[in-house]
Amino acid sequence: MASAALNEQLASLVDSMYQEGLLDEQFQQLQSLQDESNPCFVMEVVTLFCDDAERIFTELDRIMSQPVIEFQQVDSYIHQLKGSSSSVGAQNVKLACVQFRHSLEENDSEGCLRALNMVKREYLHLRGKLETMLQLEQRIQAYDKQKK
């Protein structure tokens, strides 16, 4: 597939992600920081975000499965996830984390479980799109490298 068509596909995907609220202007800032000397910057940041998120979900699953839930620990982890999603521009994940923290204030276990599932859903939805985006970027880079 020609580079132009791939670029168009990528632009369309990223545009839809912004429209859907999956990404915000922070992601645009990350894209603007990437250049020829750091062609993998966005991919590296996204990878760090995903690793961080999945580590946090593992910890949260463990805490939430305890007979007595340590809400302070849960809050700490959600605070971390909110921070990293904000840093990467993952808008909907960040908003879901904000909602989660509201549920925590009420120490409501059922509410927290629902909120956690919502955060996971938003994250998995975003991750799928980011994976497609990165695959397209890699194909474009490989194609451009071949042309040179």
Add this chain to the structure above:
Amino acid sequence: MEELKEEEEEELVVVRNDDGDDKVRILVVDDSPLDRKVVDMLLKRSDGLFEVISADSGMKAMQVLGFNEEKSDFPSAKEQKIDIILTDYCMPEMTGYDLLKAVKEHDCPRSIPVVIMSSENDPQRIKRCLAVGAEDFFLKPLKVQDAQKLRQYARLTGPTPKTGTKRKLSVDMMSETESSARRPRLAGVAVA
């Protein structure tokens, strides 16, 4: 002493440090690898103004600064010549606030400027940090304008300024006029 003349374009007189370069040596302290990476790139892409040294904890930062008597993998503070510290507030064991206090208590008469960053817009937290001597408090994620402010807050470390060494920075490197923006503090004014 040479008088600064009023010109159409504002002039920032920068005194070169001992190494002869104008780069600001900034110590970035954050326990999040993701945030360190993003801030690192933001600063490095700011017209080459910064040389970034990173630490993943307050304790590591103390080692870099030479405040810790323990053996360190890092060169001493004097070799590192840190011009400014940018630290996250929320870190385990030693918070950014703890680090700020340690820096302010340690260096006299001129302490290294410290800027705090946090994802929480907490007025109490901000007030607390500014009261102890933080130069500013940035909300994460950092923006390009924040990098420009850092440049202004930084002081070039080193001995008494040499004569006849100055250069002009264009006005677009100065931050926009905001309530929290401050005039850069100069190590000295170059004389002819």
